[in-house]
Amino acid sequence: xxxxxxxxxxxxxxxxxxxxxxxxxxxxxxxxxxxxxxxxxxxxxxxxxxxxxxxxxxxxxxxxxxxxxxxxxxxxxxxxxxxxxxxxxxxxxxxxxxxxxxxxxxxxxxxxxxxxxxxxxxxxxxxxxxxxxxxxxxxxxxxxxxxxxxxxxxxxxxxxx
Numbered sequence: 001x002x003x004x005x006x007x008x009x010x011x012x013x014x015x016x017x018x019x020x021x022x023x024x025x026x027x028x029x030x031x032x033x034x035x036x037x038x039x040x041x042x043x044x045x046x047x048x049x050x051x052x053x054x055x056x057x058x059x060x061x062x063x064x065x066x067x068x069x070x071x072x073x074x075x076x077x078x079x080x081x082x083x084x085x086x087x088x089x090x091x092x093x094x095x096x097x098x099x100x101x102x103x104x105x106x107x108x109x110x111x112x113x114x115x116x117x118x119x120x121x122x123x124x125x126x127x128x129x130x131x132x133x134x135x136x137x138x139x140x141x142x143x144x145x146x147x148x149x150x151x152x153x154x155x156x157x158x159x160x161x
Contacts, residue, residue, distance in 0.1 A: 014088055015131070018064070026133045037155055046110075047120045047153035048075070049144055051128030052094055052101030052161035053086035061085045062127035068135040070126040070144065075104050075119045088129040089161055101161050120151045128161050 015023045037044065053062045055071045062069070064087045073082070082098040084091050094101045107119040124144055130136050148156055 011088070011129075014129070018087070020131055023131070024133075039154060041116050041155070042114055043117050044154035045118050045120050045152060046107055046116045047148045047151060047156040048102075048104060048107060048123040048159070049148075049156060050102045050123070050125045050159040050161070052089075052125070052159065053084050053091075053127040054094075054098060054102045054125040055083050055085070057081045057083055059083075066131050066135070067127050068130050068132065068140045070124050070140060072147070073102075073104075073123045073125060075108070075121055075123050077104070079105065086127055086129070086161065094161075101159060103157075103159060107157065120148075120153050122147070122151055124148075 011023050015021070054073065055061055056073050056077055059071050059073075061083065062071075062085050079098055082102065084094040084098060084101065086094075099105050102123070102125065104119065104123055107116065110116045111118045124147055126140060130140070
């Protein structure tokens, strides 16, 4: 078993190595917009959004300079067609098995078992470690919310990396 990672110190070192100003942690001073699930999981369409830098073969890889774009990946994409790039974590395990940062297979299994109704046909990914919280708040987050509303999902699983 590996030792715990000091993510605060690691983030500071990464930003310093990339020549960024010191990282400013986001302070959320308002109540998060979480709401209770209005129906049972067994009748819910589940959305998936992951911040591990996952993309599909043929899509443009994420880049390292404050990339706040996102990728749409069909939920039935085979594991062998997934790629991963990210500057802030060791990619070894994610490249060997993308399910560790993109659990679409597990969610499809939950649908087959009747725990959830279905996984939405589209999943969404981005590369976490975005320096500009403003770009996330004003650009990325609203675009993802719009996508999930369009996909008529009932609940979203967020997999932070």
